[in-house]
Amino acid sequence: MFVCLGNICRSPLAHGIFQQLVDEAGLSARFEIASSGTGAWHVGEPPDRRMRQTAQRYGVQLDDLRARRFEVPDFDAYDHIYVMDRRNLQDVRRLDQAGRYGAKVQLFRDFDPEPEDGQVPDPYYGGEKGFETVYSIVERTCQRLLDHLVEEHDLASGSEV
Ligand code: 4NP
Numbered sequence: 143m144f145v146c147l148g149n150i151c152r153s154p155l156a157h158g159i160f161q162q163l164v165d166e167a168g169l170s171a172r173f174e175i176a177s178s179g180t181g182a183w184h185v186g187e188p189p190d191r192r193m194r195q196t197a198q199r200y201g202v203q204l205d206d207l208r209a210r211r212f213e214v215p216d217f218d219a220y221d222h223i224y225v226m227d228r229r230n231l232q233d234v235r236r237l238d239q240a241g242r243y244g245a246k247v248q249l250f251r252d253f254d255p256e257p258e259d260g261q262v263p264d265p266y267y268g269g270e271k272g273f274e275t276v277y278s279i280v281e282r283t284c285q286r287l288l289d290h291l292v293e294e295h296d297l298a299s300g301s302e303v
Pocket residue numbers: 146147148149150151152153179183184264265266
């Protein structure tokens with residue numbers, strides 16, 4: 143589960159790129175991939191047009207995704223919850239009132255080989271360049287994340303059923 147604020151820019155991009163990498167690796171049956179936002183402003187909407195266009199240029203389709211909110215049942219439904227920035231981390235942790243799910247929640251950029259401040263910058267109020275920057279961060283981080291999960295869950299020999 144990839145989480146950002148609006149679920150229309152960063153987390154749907156991670157969702158789409160990661161799904162594509164998993165499909166290409168023949169591991170689709172081993173993953174349940176989702177994305178959501180901590181805020182409800184854009185629920186039901188497709189990803190931001192600028193994010194869809196940037197992804198499309200790199201061959202990634204986000205058109206069928208629809209924004210939804212992160213909800214408490216997601217803590218049980220998903221094994222790993224990757225958040226895009228520290229505000230998301232704080233907001234998701236606040237929903238975990240009994241503090242049971244801390245180990246599942248972590249910054250997505252923990253897997254980035256060039257993590258900078260550990261956060262994916264929010265491109266929503268910026269220009270086109272911000273979307274390119276987000277794309278390159280999310281693409282390289284998704285690749286490392288998949289490598290990590292294949293190792294952690296011993297998926298290397300797994301193939302489609
Ligand atoms: P995201 O970007 O969290 O990457 O989807 C945003 C989209 C919308 C808003 C904020 C961030 N908003 O305030 O509407």
